[in-house]
Amino acid sequence: MASHSSDTHPATGWKAALRETLSAARDAIQRFPVTTLFLFLCAFVANLEILDNRSLLGWIISPARQDDLILSLAVAALASFPATLFAQAHRFQSGVGILLGLVAGLLAFAIIWPGFAFASGTTEWAFVLALAGFVPVAPFIGRGSSASFWLFGARLVFAGMLGLLALGLFGGGISAILASLSHLFGLPVSHDLYQHVWASIGLFIAPLFAMGQTPQDFETAPGDMEAGLMKRGMRALGDFAAVPILIVYAIILHLYAAKIVITWSLPDGQVGWLVLTYGFCIFAVLILTRPFMDTARAPTRFFVRFWPLLMPVPLVLLFYALAVRLNAYGVTVDRFLLGLFGVISAVLVLAQLLPRLRGDTRLVAALPVAALLLASFGPQGAISRSIDSQTERFLAIVDQKPVSPEAERDALSILRFLNGKGALDRVAPDTLEIDPDGDLNGGDRYRDVAEAWGLDPDMKYVRPEAPITFFGTEAAARPIEGFDLLFVGVRPRSASEQPFSMKFPEGREVRISLSNNELSIAVGKAQAVRFKVSEETILSFRVQKTAPTTISLEAEGRRVMIVPSYLFAEVKPAVELQAIDGILLLRSADWP
Known part of the structure; x- marks a missing residue:
């Protein structure tokens, strides 16, 4: 009796559950028809590729471009999603929303599709990241509040997590069923069938499920329950973790800037990424905590109020480091994006001077996303x-x-x-x-x-900080320039506590050692003569092809020559010759 009641109850029965599932799917399709279409086409092409049935699309697209088509359709779906949310939040007619989604999707497809001429200038990861960033931002362009933006973003994250959960449950569950049929009953299950399952669920069913959970309300601010949860969360995350760490981080960057000013030294090459991480964490904490300032404790209130004062010095440090690199090596994608981040961060700091924009986390989220989108493609882009x-x-x-x-x-x-x-x-x-x-x-x-242009295309690239390793393997004729003593197999090492020892023809001992870029030679009981090996000489061995065949050294009126067969030197933190093998040539008159 209880079982019968469970099956027929309108809220919990099997039919009700099925109806709710179908209703949720229908609502997602009705809300996001363009996104659904792009996702369906993406999954359809992926399944065709698994079937290796390219003939259906062969008259439209080259088989080699089918992977590019899958990516482009997925990006088109991603672009149409925030465009549709924008239309819904502004209460446009459904036809306008469909048109906006279609235009956004087709533009994104054209930007990332390699068949178009300007697609070669697209930074794909930045373009996709910017489109994803627009999903929570789009409904609040020109409307809403920081509080409603926060709650919508939190619910959107929850919807995304449900989509991932659906992917794992549906994909894993169906795969487990297929594996059980194969292993327990001996039914043949091809590997392609597993791929069809995961492609269909990952590219269509799971995203459709997540879209069905996307909130439809763009006005609601966090209520008492959300505020209570955030109050407890801020004490753990903001007051006791993120804010103190960021304050310490800021102190370190300010001290480093002071060191540069005092010592007139150049900033380290990684300082740009340190400032980027610092700024990103600041903006993330602002977005998380700003709507709940009435329940925040002292550390978080201090941070949210005075964060603009913590940014100028790190930004100056960033621009100085970038200027040094740009002057030496020109613009690269990474440097362009770092510079863009610095400019956007400076704009956000200046925006705090305007009362209307002060503390608006919608601007903090939207401005970097918009800048990243514009920098990801086209003639103005990073590439x-x-x-x-x-x-x-x-x-x-x-x-x-x-x-x-x-x-x-x-x-x-x-x-x-x-x-x-x-x-x-x-x-x-x-x-x-x-x-x-x-x-x-x-x-x-x-x-x-x-x-x-007269360049050697086979010349190997050597990182400036990479150690120098040279092997003198090529045959060559070398003048001996008046030397009459030849020592073969000389192998001094800077790390060795004992000098390398050989003997003159008449029996006198020759001790050869290497330390602090100096080759020391001592004959018999005489004091050692130190021959300085210049940094320029060591660095000349960086390129195998153009490395010198001999090293000539002079000290105290004496000359020696080395014909190296092997050389190793470190470049960082300082240029230091650590090992050299080869032939040593001396003049006997210099060593009476």
Whole structure:
């Protein structure tokens, strides 16, 4: 009797559960028809690829581009989602919402699809991240409050977690059923069937489930229950963890800035990423805590009130470090985005001077997302600006003859970057024709352009901070310049406590040691003579091809020559010669 009641109860019966599930799916499709369409097409193409049935799309798209099509459709779905939310929050007619979603999806598809000319200038990860950032931001563009923005974002995160849970439950559950049928009953289950399950659920069913849980109310602010939960959460996260850590972080950055001013030293190459992490954490804590200031305790209230004063010095540090790097190496994607973050952070700090914008976390979230979106594609984007800068650097290097080994390494590094971005034609000499139908990876074109400018395309890239390792394996003739003593197999080491020992032909002992970039030679009981090996000489062995074949040293009126077969030196924190093998040549008259 109890069982019968459970099955027929309108709120808990099987039919009611099925109706609610279908109703939720229907509501998601009705609310987000364009997003649903893009997701369905994405899952459909993915299943075709698993079937290896490319003939259905072969007359439209090259089979090699099917993966690109899946990605582009997924990005189109992602772009249409916040556009539809924007229309719903502003109470536009449903037709307008469909049109906005369709336009946003098609634009995103065109931006990321590699078949379009300007897609080569798209930073894919930044573009996708910006679109995802617009999902909570879009409904509050030009409307709403920080409190309602916070609650909508929290519910949106919950909907996303439910989508991931649905992916795990549906995908894992169906896979477990298939595995049970295969292992327990011996039914043949192909590996492709598992892929179909996960592709269909991951690209369509789970996102559709999450969209069905997306909140429809854009006005509600956190109530007493949410405020109570946040009050307890802020004590753990804000008052006792995030805020104290950020304050200590700020003190460290300010002390480092003071050190640079006092010592007139250059900032470390990683300081930009440290400031980026610092700023990102500040903005995240602001978004989390600002709507609940009435329940915040002293540390969080202090932080939320005075955070603009904690930003200027780190931002100056960031811009100084960027200026040094840009002057030395030009614009790259990472440096462009770091600089953009610095500019946006400065704008947010200045915005706090306006009472209407002060403390508005919608602006804190929306401005970085919008800037990242604009920087992710097009002629104003990070890749396009980097290509322009590196093209200018490359032409400046090759126009100065002769090109030094260090400059040649820089030029080849730039050439590899341009090659990867499909921009070799920007630096190709007028006499060289670039075949657009050549190797997809551009390997031959890279070699052709390098050789046309007199560069060695086989020269290996060496990181500036990488240790120097040299092997003298090539045969060569070398003048001995009046030396009459030759010691073969000399192997001094800076880490060795005992000097390397050999003997003169008449029996006198020769002790050879290496320390502090000095080669010490002591004969018999005489005091050792120290031959200084300059940093310039050590660094000249960085490039195998252009490394010198001999090292000539002088000290106290004596000359020695080394024909190295092996050399190892550290570059950081200081240039230090640690090992050298080879032939040592002396003049007997210098060692009576």
